[in-house]
Amino acid sequence: MIPKIEWATKRFLLCWIILESISRVALAGDLYPPLGQVQATNRVQINQQFIPGSTSGTLPWRIEESGSYVLTGNIKVTDPNYAGHGIEIDADVNDVTLDLNGFVIEGLPGSGDGIHVNFSGAGARNITIFNGSVRGWGDDGIEFDTTVGDAFVLRVTDVRVMSNSGDGITMPIPGGGGLFLTHCMARGNGGTGFRIGGSSEVRECLVEDNGGDGIVCAGGCRIVDNLINRHCDGAGIHQVLGEHTLIQANRLIAGRIRVDSPGNLIVQNDVNLVPNCSSGPSYELAGSNTFGEIVSISNTGQIGANAWANFQD
Ligand SMILES: [Ca+2]
Numbered sequence: 513m514i515p516k517i518e519w520a521t522k523r524f525l526l527c528w529i530i531l532e533s534i535s536r537v538a539l540a541g542d543l544y545p546p547l548g549q550v551q552a553t554n555r556v557q558i559n560q561q562f563i564p565g566s567t568s569g570t571l572p573w574r575i576e577e578s579g580s581y582v583l584t585g586n587i588k589v590t591d592p593n594y595a596g597h598g599i600e601i602d603a604d605v606n607d608v609t610l611d612l613n614g615f616v617i618e619g620l621p622g623s624g625d626g627i628h629v630n631f632s633g634a635g636a637r638n639i640t641i642f643n644g645s646v647r648g649w650g651d652d653g654i655e656f657d658t659t660v661g662d663a664f665v666l667r668v669t670d671v672r673v674m675s676n677s678g679d680g681i682t683m684p685i686p687g688g689g690g691l692f693l694t695h696c697m698a699r700g701n702g703g704t705g706f707r708i709g710g711s712s713e714v715r716e717c718l719v720e721d722n723g724g725d726g727i728v729c730a731g732g733c734r735i736v737d738n739l740i741n742r743h744c745d746g747a748g749i750h751q752v753l754g755e756h757t758l759i760q761a762n763r764l765i766a767g768r769i770r771v772d773s774p775g776n777l778i779v780q781n782d783v784n785l786v787p788n789c790s791s792g793p794s795y796e797l798a799g800s801n802t803f804g805e806i807v808s809i810s811n812t813g814q815i816g817a818n819a820w821a822n823f824q825d
Pocket of ligand 1: 625652655678
């Protein structure tokens with residue numbers, strides 16, 4: 513026989529259930545925190561009003577220690593005489609993650625680089641920059657300023673570099689290397705869109721209307737699956753030195769593929785030189801390179817079994 517529960521015991525159990533429910537809701541936190549609030553802890557916030565590490569309270573913002581940094585607002589140059597950079601990462605500072613958090617770092621003519629990464633020696637730097645825009649700077653959008661060899665671990669993803677006077681994202685050739693660019697856009701920069709050193713990669717990016725070449729690369733790189741438009745004054749893709757670079761499955765409009773050195777692999781690309789950009793070949797390849805048959809689209813029906821063919825039209 514089930515024993516009867518006393519009235520006092522029932523009241524105790526009821527109170528316990530109510531208090532337990534309240535404590536669980538409190539521990540779960542606010543389901544709808546204020547917009548713009550940074551949820552992760554131990555991240556250093558950067559914005560126009562709060563520039564830690566700067567004694568003057570003005571640009572450039574310097575990253576002097578390893579860590580995770582996040583923009584919580586746009587950073588814009590307002591002084592037309594400002595000649596420095598926007599954000600500067602000191603030499604020998606490794607393990608930096610810089611989340612642009614959807615914001616823009618914007619310069620003026622005569623200013624320096626939007627983001628400038630200093631180097632003092634070779635090594636695994638492990639620096640990642642992602643998710644935002646860098647535009648309007650007097651020099652480059654992002655510069656990895658190294659001349660001391662590669663083996664760096666550098667990554668830029670989901671970043672737009674636009675209307676900078678110099679290059680979009682750049683590093684010295686020879687000297688730089690180990691830079692991985694994915695899902696980025698370089699548009700309307702005065703120099704090269706992306707300049708990457710040895711053992712680097714540009715994948716699934718959009719490169720448009722830059723004053724020099726679209727992408728400049730050195731040896732051991734992978735230039736894969738990019739859309740590259742309107743670089744008649746230079747080349748859409750320009751391999752300037754080294755070997756073992758793979759150039760594959762890129763779509764170029766009004767810009768050619770130019771390879772200056774031997775020992776590279778060029779397959780499955782599609783180059784369209786529109787009438788105002790048609791002097792010279794679509795594929796300007798130095799001797800001793802390996803490349804898929806170059807097929808003119810206008811003359812071809814079914815292409816048969818050549819899966820490595822490059823196309824031109
Ligand atoms: Ca620069």
